[in-house]
Every structure is written in structure tokens, then in C-alpha cells.
Amino acid sequence: MSRVPPDEYLARAYALSTTTEARTLYNEWSSLYDTDLNSAGYASPRRAVETVLKYLPTSCSQTTSTPRASEPLKILDAGCGTGLVGTYISTSTLSNKSEFTLQLDGLDLSEGMLSVAREKNVYSSLTPTDLNDPIPKPSGTYDVVICVGTLTEGHVGPNVLGEFVRVAAAETGIVVVTVHDKVWVSMGFKAEVERLEKEGRLSVLATEEFGILDGESKGGRMVVLRRA
Numbered sequence: 001m002s003r004v005p006p007d008e009y010l011a012r013a014y015a016l017s018t019t020t021e022a023r024t025l026y027n028e029w030s031s032l033y034d035t036d037l038n039s040a041g042y043a044s045p046r047r048a049v050e051t052v053l054k055y056l057p058t059s060c061s062q063t064t065s066t067p068r069a070s071e072p073l074k075i076l077d078a079g080c081g082t083g084l085v086g087t088y089i090s091t092s093t094l095s096n097k098s099e100f101t102l103q104l105d106g107l108d109l110s111e112g113m114l115s116v117a118r119e120k121n122v123y124s125s126l127t128p129t130d131l132n133d134p135i136p137k138p139s140g141t142y143d144v145v146i147c148v149g150t151l152t153e154g155h156v157g158p159n160v161l162g163e164f165v166r167v168a169a170a171e172t173g174i175v176v177v178t179v180h181d182k183v184w185v186s187m188g189f190k191a192e193v194e195r196l197e198k199e200g201r202l203s204v205l206a207t208e209e210f211g212i213l214d215g216e217s218k219g220g221r222m223v224v225l226r227r228a
């Protein structure tokens, strides 16, 4: 039997309108997702992890002796999918230090995607979660919240940004999210960042354009926030 063409899954992903449709699509796509996205030259996970390395305060990165050197660096991968972000983190300098411990927690709507992520053995926990609901994690927990390819139509809306900031560690926690440029304004992500900044809940470190695919420099927005 021939397989579903990658373009058909992508077209369905861009046309999603409900959480139920999203869960069904990603459960169906999960076993072929990595093959399809790697063939397409999907660069967002690698670029987002590089952004984390650029902005992570040295007090959190444990690359030097710090007051909290005995604690793990806690990272929340929200909308982790099959774990492409976790795989890049596990091969980055964040994981290559012998003195270094990492707690990487993943959340995603799709059990199918989470099953593939589980096989990669890089996550400390993987929890089925709808990110349009409050995040089931205590406030101030994470040094890094990362969310790649998940903030778009039919997936997750701008209200989650306040939740990402809430679960980030006070003062040092950073939030790195990618947003498709075509929905950055239209879905209200830009307005929500500005609202949270005005309320004094975060500072904006970057909202740069970046390329979602290898060889591109546009199409996405890499948003970096620090919890106030």
C-alpha cells in the first residue's frame, strides 16, 4: 500500500480548525513525521535550540560554577511532537558537559507523536496536554520553555504565552517560541507579547524573522522572552 504523500499531511496541518482534527492528524502522521520533515529541510528545531544557547543566562547554563550547580537545568518542550527539539538539545553543548544534568519535560496533544518522542530516550517526562488549557506545571519551574512549530492556526493560540511565562523561573527563565510569520499579527501573538510586557510580566529579548526551512531566512518569527 502506498503511503500518504507529505504534502497531503502538510496541507491538512495548515487547514486545521479544531483540537480534535489536530489530534487525529498528528496521530496519523507520527510514524512518518520525522522522515517527511527531515526531507523537507525543516530547520526550526535546530534554530530554536541555537537561540536557547545564545540567550540562556550563564547563571542557568551551568557552564561555570554557580550557586545552583547541583540542580538540573529544567527545560519544558511544549508541543514537543516526535522530539526533534529534544534530540537537538541532547546533542548540543547543553548535554555534553559531564557535570551537567538536564531535566527535559515534553508536552503534546498527540499520543502518537509522544510515543515516537518516547523512543528517543531524551525526555525525563512526556505528558499528553492541550496547550490551549492551563499548563499542568507549577509556576516558576523552568529555566527554559521552548515551543517550536506549534503556535499557529488550528493548533495553539496566543493565550499560552502567559502560561509559558508563568512556568518559567522568575527573573532568569527564558521562553523561546517560533511563530509562523503569517499569523504573528493576525492571530494576536504580537499583541499578546506587548500586553504581557506592558503588565510587567516579561521583557522581550528578540522577535526576529528566521527561516523555517534550510536555506531560507524568512517565514517564521523567533520570539525570545524573559520572565520579569
Ligand SMILES: C[S@@+](CC[C@H](N)C(=O)[O-])C[C@H]1O[C@@H](n2cnc3c(N)ncnc32)[C@H](O)[C@@H]1O
Pocket: 019, 022, 023, 026, 044, 045, 078, 079, 080, 081, 082, 083, 084, 085, 107, 108, 109, 110, 113, 129, 130, 131, 132, 147, 148, 149, 150, 154, 155, 156
Ligand atoms: C508541527 S508539529 C511541531 C512538533 C515539534 N515541536 C517539531 O518542531 O517538530 C505541531 C505539534 O503541535 C501539537 N499540537 C497541536 N495542537 C496542540 C494543542 N492544542 N496542545 C498541544 N499540542 C498541540 C501537535 O500534536 C504536533 O506535535
